[in-house]
Amino acid sequence: MNVIELKNVEKVYNDSEIKVHAVRGVDLTFEQGEFTAIVGPSGSGKTTLLNMLGGLDKPTSGEIIIGGTKVSELKGSKLIDFRLHNIGFVFQSYNLIPVLSAKENVEFIMEMQGVPSKQRYLRAKELLESVGLGDRLDSRPNKLSGGQQQRVAVARALASKPKFILADEPTANLDTKSTENLLDIMEKLNHDAGMTFIFSTHDQRVVNKAHRVILLEDGVVTSDERQTPHQ
Amino acid sequence: MILSISWKNVWRNKTRSLVVVISLVLGIFGGIMALGIMQGWLAQRVHDGIYKEVSHAQIHNPQFMLNEELQHTIINYDKVVAVLDTMKGVVAYSQRVKVFSMVQSDWAATGLVIKGIDPDKEKTVTEIYQTLVEGEYFGGNHKIPSIIIGSKAAESLKLLNYQVTKEKIDSINTDIFPQVLIEKLKRIGDKRFRKDKDFRLALKEALSPEEFEVHSESLIKYFSFYRMNTSLRITIQDKNGVIQNPVFKVRGIYKTSNSMYDGMFAFVDRKQLNQYTELNDNEIHEIAIISNDNESGAKVGDKLAEYIPENSTMSWIKLSPEIAMFNEFSAIMGYIYVGIILFALAFGIINTMMMSVLERFKELGMLMAIGMNRFKVFGMIMLESVFLSLTGGLLGMLISGIVVSVLSRTGINFGMWAEGLEAIGYSSMIYPIVTITNYISIAILVVITGMVASIWPARRALKLNPAEALRTE
Ligand SMILES: Nc1ncnc2c1ncn2[C@@H]1O[C@H](COP(=O)(O)OP(=O)(O)OP(=O)(O)O)[C@@H](O)[C@H]1O
Ligand SMILES: [Mg+2]
Numbered sequence: 001m002n003v004i005e006l007k008n009v010e011k012v013y014n015d016s017e018i019k020v021h022a023v024r025g026v027d028l029t030f031e032q033g034e035f036t037a038i039v040g041p042s043g044s045g046k047t048t049l050l051n052m053l054g055g056l057d058k059p060t061s062g063e064i065i066i067g068g069t070k071v072s073e074l075k076g077s078k079l080i081d082f083r084l085h086n087i088g089f090v091f092q093s094y095n096l097i098p099v100l101s102a103k104e105n106v107e108f109i110m111e112m113q114g115v116p117s118k119q120r121y122l123r124a125k126e127l128l129e130s131v132g133l134g135d136r137l138d139s140r141p142n143k144l145s146g147g148q149q150q151r152v153a154v155a156r157a158l159a160s161k162p163k164f165i166l167a168d169e170p171t172a173n174l175d176t177k178s179t180e181n182l183l184d185i186m187e188k189l190n191h192d193a194g195m196t197f198i199f200s201t202h203d204q205r206v207v208n209k210a211h212r213v214i215l216l217e218d219g220v221v222t223s224d225e226r227q228t229p230h231q
Numbered sequence: 232m233i234l235s236i237s238w239k240n241v242w243r244n245k246t247r248s249l250v251v252v253i254s255l256v257l258g259i260f261g262g263i264m265a266l267g268i269m270q271g272w273l274a275q276r277v278h279d280g281i282y283k284e285v286s287h288a289q290i291h292n293p294q295f296m297l298n299e300e301l302q303h304t305i306i307n308y309d310k311v312v313a314v315l316d317t318m319k320g321v322v323a324y325s326q327r328v329k330v331f332s333m334v335q336s337d338w339a340a341t342g343l344v345i346k347g348i349d350p351d352k353e354k355t356v357t358e359i360y361q362t363l364v365e366g367e368y369f370g371g372n373h374k375i376p377s378i379i380i381g382s383k384a385a386e387s388l389k390l391l392n393y394q395v396t397k398e399k400i401d402s403i404n405t406d407i408f409p410q411v412l413i414e415k416l417k418r419i420g421d422k423r424f425r426k427d428k429d430f431r432l433a434l435k436e437a438l439s440p441e442e443f444e445v446h447s448e449s450l451i452k453y454f455s456f457y458r459m460n461t462s463l464r465i466t467i468q469d470k471n472g473v474i475q476n477p478v479f480k481v482r483g484i485y486k487t488s489n490s491m492y493d494g495m496f497a498f499v500d501r502k503q504l505n506q507y508t509e510l511n512d513n514e515i516h517e518i519a520i521i522s523n524d525n526e527s528g529a530k531v532g533d534k535l536a537e538y539i540p541e542n543s544t545m546s547w548i549k550l551s552p553e554i555a556m557f558n559e560f561s562a563i564m565g566y567i568y569v570g571i572i573l574f575a576l577a578f579g580i581i582n583t584m585m586m587s588v589l590e591r592f593k594e595l596g597m598l599m600a601i602g603m604n605r606f607k608v609f610g611m612i613m614l615e616s617v618f619l620s621l622t623g624g625l626l627g628m629l630i631s632g633i634v635v636s637v638l639s640r641t642g643i644n645f646g647m648w649a650e651g652l653e654a655i656g657y658s659s660m661i662y663p664i665v666t667i668t669n670y671i672s673i674a675i676l677v678v679i680t681g682m683v684a685s686i687w688p689a690r691r692a693l694k695l696n697p698a699e700a701l702r703t704e
Contacts, residue, residue: 054600
């Protein structure tokens, strides 16, 4: 079943003096349980594409349909609510609320969804355990390493029970070991729980772990291949 | 959870928040002190106005109100007294005879209203007996009857004299006045001055200009004294229009906080006065009534007007509209002051909240991206602002509360400006008053200020585009 559909999506940035055609006529579909890497040189439009997928940005033309909803047409609080209930986000940095502990960061998104507090606590604990942070529930973000922070972000993204998780260069600020560790966790969640991941990266080792690799060049999809993950 | 996030966010930049908190503490402290002093002042004025001057209600013959002549005494006096004796809410009352007179000392003359009173009954109604600065309140057996006059009248009659007596020189405090000065004072000699002006001149001659500048006021006070037991010749008209010239001796001098009052009224025993007015014991010009408190006092006044319509009864609200106004508006000035301070402080809060929002653009972008709606973002920032202002506000109120509770017992001495203040009816000792209602209202004002101050920063936060805020540079 198709979870996400992009139909002839275009994005033109018009706000500065020069027009930038960041994404040109992209047609893509993603299915439940995919583990997809989006790669391409800097400025090729990866972030732009992911932002449109996540409802953070609007396509100039074309449409994006997620689970039957035309996201590209949602506005205001409807769009924010849609994001809250359907999409998990992991950003490159500034993922967490600095004044809250790891556990509270995970609970916070559930609170916004209206999950009762007892349930919130149990699920946050379980998720943090599943990303290997069962012993760091009460640590504030500044007491965690970059890799641990990204794992909390993954747990947070999962907590909202989204249809898929978007991650824009989640490993860009991490060392080799933490990168590997984060990818392993994401892969495991994909394998065990069937969670759909779409992530962008510059790192070849991360690309190697993907099941599907989409190459973006100058805003155009120039290759879209399935592969067997390898080292 | 938003509550806890907001509270913690306030303290992310401790120094910056503390600056705002401290400025709020100082501002609120200043505001509450001003409010407390204002209210203390006015409450005292209201108290003095009622318990030293007008009482809670007064009864007169309506004719007397128009034309204060001797024959306009209270109508149906026996009935009036019977009503007063049985009516609920009447705590005490005092019957007075009031005559206009010319009063002469050996050195000067002045016009005074003489109130003939029953000294003991008057004590239950007015606090004049507590305000004596010299002499005694109608005691002892004297051949020549006693009169109690105000300090201002004593001055007019030149009874306030100045003299560098040997006893006063001997008991002078050498810590305050240096020995050299005392030597110079001795040169003035044991001479009596009847006018403040003359004594001042003598001091000026004896002392160097600097010494005069520093010490003259306190010296004038120190060497002043009232001439007691002075005979005053009083000119009044009796019931039959015949001029009478009795003599009374000054045996007491009172001083209220209202120097106008002190210059206008003198007290004598009604029975002794009536020997010259030819009035009977049941011929009374004025009955002053005291009730439990100001509010019931006003009610008693209105009730009496119904029971004894043949006379004119007025409550303190009508007798002294100025005091009634003080009573009503006492807090308003203070609140205006607090409001102005909070208005100024709001700019500090806006500035701090704005900085805090701009600094957190990426974080706020992230929160909006993952699904925090505008309402919650707005609420979070508003709460931060309210917490920030309330911390300062409550701390300021706590400190003010402690200071006010001490000062409300010890009082604040505004003696420096006392002369000016007393002339317009204020006492120089002020006991600040701040009520629970005041504190609650100020707390609400602080919360409102915090909320209003957050609107602009919060709107700025809502305008941000999460996609742009999150683009890492
Ligand atoms: N707000 C904007 N206004 C104008 N141009 C923009 C804006 N955002 C991005 N662009 C441009 O759009 C193009 C695509 O940018 P995008 O950030 O999507 O690339 P990317 O593939 O994510 O690059 P990187 O690998 O460096 O993250 C770039 O040329 C960029 O300069
Ligand atoms: Mg990018």
